Amino acid sequence: MKISPEELKQRMNRFKEGLKRSGIKLTHQRLEIFREVAESGDHPDAETIYRGVRERIPTVSLDTVYRTLWLLLDLGLIATLGPSRERSRFDANMSPHHHFVCSRCGMTYDFCSPEFDQLNIPDSVMELGNVEKLQVEVRGICLQCSKK
Amino acid sequence: MKISPEELKQRMNRFKEGLKRSGIKLTHQRLEIFREVAESGDHPDAETIYRGVRERIPTVSLDTVYRTLWLLLDLGLIATLGPSRERSRFDANMSPHHHFVCSRCGMTYDFCSPEFDQLNIPDSVMELGNVEKLQVEVRGICLQCSKK
DNA sequence: TATTATCTAAGTATGATTATTAAATAGGAA
DNA sequence: TTCCTATTTAATAATCATACTTAGATAATA
Incomplete structure (x- = not known):
């Protein structure tokens, strides 16, 4: 690749x-x-x-x-996948939901969005494997961290 | 919470x-x-x-x-956030794109989708902090892993 | 060319997670 | 209720990714 x-x-x-x-x-x-x-x-x-x-x-x-x-x-010249430099975090919420992740502190908030739940996945992606779920990840700096 | x-x-x-x-x-x-x-x-x-x-x-x-x-x-009774049990992975692709992540091996493929790029984020989420980007994460089992 | 940031080497530290043992305990099928 | 077996504990050590320290060497730019 x-x-x-x-x-x-x-x-x-x-x-x-x-x-x-x-x-x-x-x-x-x-x-x-x-x-x-x-x-x-x-x-x-x-x-x-x-x-x-x-x-x-x-x-x-x-x-x-x-x-x-x-x-x-x-410097924002590269990115990391998922929560960078973080230990594993667990979640018992198995119903469809999405995440807001703070890039600085790693804090993650759940939110729901019927719109996001109904997105349809491009065929080319369906061919990559057996799709189980789709989750939207919104990244940014949370209010707490913004203040500092 | x-x-x-x-x-x-x-x-x-x-x-x-x-x-x-x-x-x-x-x-x-x-x-x-x-x-x-x-x-x-x-x-x-x-x-x-x-x-x-x-x-x-x-x-x-x-x-x-x-x-x-x-x-x-x-057992699928809980989930982990991001790539579970994984070390940090880096990405130089800073233009909007999305991911297909294999839940088993952690392999991550990029894909583009103009549709996903244009989603609009609920106001309630915008209030959580300073939004920087939105990325869709499709999870499943990749073809390689399915075979085994 | 001088200044200063950066790199190497080698060793050590840390923090998260996993493994190992052996002994104790507790679910649940009979 | 009993017995078998899975599970938990305790204590300890291992592993792995990542970070820090110190010192001397090197290289980027003004």
Whole structure:
């Protein structure tokens, strides 16, 4: 699942500009770590990224990979799937509902929406596997966190 | 954020039936652990559940809490938020897109849907905080995992 | 070129979760 | 009620991802 060359080029440019805008140095390792994430259409974990980058920079440390990833996350240049840096959370609400997730503190609120419950899933997605449920995730910063 | 008494009663019944159906014993601790999750409208983590249950069963072990939670998850009686039991995954795709997540292996596929991109978020949700994005998460079992 | 941020190395720390044992206990079928 | 078996406990240790520390080396930009 590779990304098209043009798309990759765009992502790399956004990345360089992003760093510059924040006054953060563009280093060889930051560049290659970002490239590794940008290049793969998958959603690699830190370990996978580490292995990939090491082929080009054999001396990178896993430490740098982590530091860089969280930095890029803070700068909004990459995203994480699900609740980042969070432990598992459980939910006994098995009826259809949706979530508002605070990107900062991870707090998650349930809400209902008949409209969202009735969305129909594109055929192309139905073909990926056996669909069990559909849930909308609204992300943002909750009021508590906004104040600080 | 407590649940209404009727709703709680319903959840407890579903739980008891669920266990019976699977031929799994109804023990005091399983009951209280489930109650703890069911009762809180939040999405507590294992540690929080542990503390709650200990007020009623001072001898429960954290071990049992974990064993029970994953058991209930396997039985489909509770759910986890985000990718369960997974490490962090990163994504450089910052343009609007959505996910199909395999509940078994955690594999995540991107897909686009102009329809999903244009959903409008209920006012009640907008009031929870500063909304940044909306993403649809379709969950199911991917083809690979279905085969096994 | 100088300044300063960043990177490496090596070792250590932490926090969540899982596993291991053996002994105690309690569900539930008969 | 009894007995078999699943389950729980307690104590301890292991594992895994992630973070921090310190020191010296290196490289990015003004």
